[in-house]
Amino acid sequence: MDTARPQGGAAALAEPGAGPDATTPALPAGTAGTAGGLQQRPAPSPGLRTDAELSDATRDDSSLRRFLRGLPGIDPVGLEQRAAGLATRSIKKNSKLQAIDLAISMVDLTTLEGADTPGKVRSLAAKARRPDPAQPGVPSVAAVCVYPDLVAVAAEQLAGSGVGVASVATAFPSGRAALAVKLADVRSAVDAGATEIDMVIDRGAFLAGRFGEVFDQIVAVRQACAGRRLKVILETGELGTYDNVRRAAWLALLAGGDFVKTSTGKVSPAATLPVTQVLLQAVADWHARTGEYRAVKPAGGIRTTKDAVRHLVAVNEVAGPAWLDPYLFRFGASSLLNDLLLQRRTQREGHYSGPDYVTVD
């Protein structure tokens, strides 16, 4: 299935000719199956140390528990201090314009309401392809994110556009359903044409310490949506501590999630800078150990350009510049896009316009 990177976006902004062909995996696709066949990850590239600890971590329930509990703790005061420090970065002029276009290309334009209709999804899809028809050079967004029953509508509208079709699945947002129901949910989204699946973890099982169960569910979902990119929603607002957020993130990475995602957007607090920073640190540490690049998606509560730029600064300085790429970082958002478009006009035209100069969808 199509694992192609979204078109436009940062690839268009960056220096031409950089990077390998996006559809070709840079790492060999060996499947280093472990006992139980649960863990699947590509064999390490030459020169990277084989991380025995990581493959042992998923051998059985107690190994997994030991590994997750053995992760270094997170001191909330220090974490929040760093997040506040990064938020004071002053991003101006051309660097702000770059950041705005990059952020637009990273948006997963989302509608997840009971009142969603095919008409609503069609207009959202049109906006996703051309966010600001009046402005030349605005990149399209990364993906549109909808419930499974509206995937077909979105897929039809976005065919050939390079914009991904993401669907929440697995009894979103609570995840309180039998695994069979969750998997059926995933398959229906995949069958309807979803290119990305946003699953939720079983927070009840996680908080009860049944890490193996959460792991197995992620692996099962991953198999059900093979070929699509899998975003694993941790719902950090329900996990209570940064230590738990780090454990859940590593659990998702071990189980093969392509993305770790903060929130459903249905629980407050959703994405905060410190929480995003924990996830960025996790994917950076994962990369240091395995050589693999995994992605991060904060979702919920990021509404302004200023918020988005602060997140990008954290991406740049905590994970590293390699993550300044819609393939590796997304914003789950709805109202953010219009603020980005307004700020983009302001930067280019030198004066503020107003909310009526961008489209309401």
Next chain:
Amino acid sequence: MTAIAPHPTPGSALEWDYAPAPESAAIGRIRDRYRMYLDGDFVDGQGDDLTSVNPATEEPLATVSTASAADVDRAVTAARRAYEGPWSAMPAAERGKYLFRIARGIAERARELAVVETLDNGKPIKESRDVDVPTASAHFFYHAGWADKLAHAGLGPAPRPLGVVGQVIPWNFPLLMAAWKIAPALAAGNTVVLKPAETTPLTALVLAEILADAGLPDGVVNILPGAGDVGQALVRHPGIDKVAFTGSTEVGRQIQSALAGTGRALTLELGGKAANIVFDDAPLDQAVEGIVNGIFFNQGHVCCAGSRLLVQESVADEVLDKLRLRISTLRLGDPMDKNTDVGAVNSAEQLQRITELSATGDLEGAQRWTSPCPLPDRGYFFPPTVFSGVTQSMRIARDEIFGPVLSVLTFRTPDEAVAKANNTPYGLSAGVWTEKGSRILGMASALRAGVVWANTFNRFDPTAAFGGYRESGFGREGGRAGLAAYLRSDEGAQA
């Protein structure tokens, strides 16, 4: 089983350079010439003018009139007159009002003060804006509240001020150190003659304008710029009742011997070679932040800087890898740029001292790692530097470098950590990183340091006492303990 797609390596990320975001130098309203503040007036001193230099550009910033021995004498006389006159006669609550007014005056001119501080000192604008100036204001606010509550300071029912206080402060936190010295002295009812550092006199003289605008009675605070000779004349002046000094251990020693037998009170805040101790159960990412903050905050020009990293051997490689990665993200350059993390070294002399001392690290066999950050082509800059493989016998583990140079040592057990941390003539500060509460408490009582931070470093608050012992000096600043340095207990305990 279904084949699972691997995670491809991404292609091209954005080349994202932060555009320069300089604060405007005009906000500092730097004048060509500054005069000393004596007996309520801004007057020319009889000393030779000094030129203050912007260490980031090596260009002269302003000329400053300096004091002579005769000026020191006039200032002490004025302070004595103010002490015996209006300042002692005033109800304590009225004294407090002046302090509140000064605190507000600093807050109102915060942006200007931050710019002046950065131009004069070389520290990054984000530090002067977010740390130095707000903390200076906070010190006046905190001590304003004490002025009419001294009976509750634990020094007896009616503690009395000492009289005229001579204060000499260093160049690393020019405004903040002035606030640390002046605020408690005034709250306790003393009057002050203060000498700012030779290379950084400007913010103290802007503070003098704020004092004058607050309507502080003439002579209550006098600010006399000058070099070491002015400081020497001040601390040896027979007309003062107490000396408070922050600076090098060497000068502190001279002052203490000069004051021996005079009956004058003395507090000293001197050098340090703090150990920052990281255990294997520490929150490692935040420990890395704390190590960076501990040694690169203010270019390492901090007496309590965590200049010796003691890391448990079992996590040493991991911590050092993370540390080097993190240090590589520090942005060194124009201190006026809001995105600069590491600014300029304050003077050519200090830069030379840092360069020479770190060269001994190479000679003695430590491994030097230097941040790959580009250095500006002018100004006094020293890149963040880490020495690993350091042993207790090396000079870089013993001498205070007072610059952005970290020495990394390892330990195996808590006892070894304590033994190495305490193996220094200094005793100002220390840091402990562990998630185990009992270990924090155990370490705090075993470490011979005046300040022990747990899972943080370089945090300053006016309510917390700061100070050291052994060669780091004596006496406390801040908190209730800091008031004792400026009060005579009515039980006669204080000399």
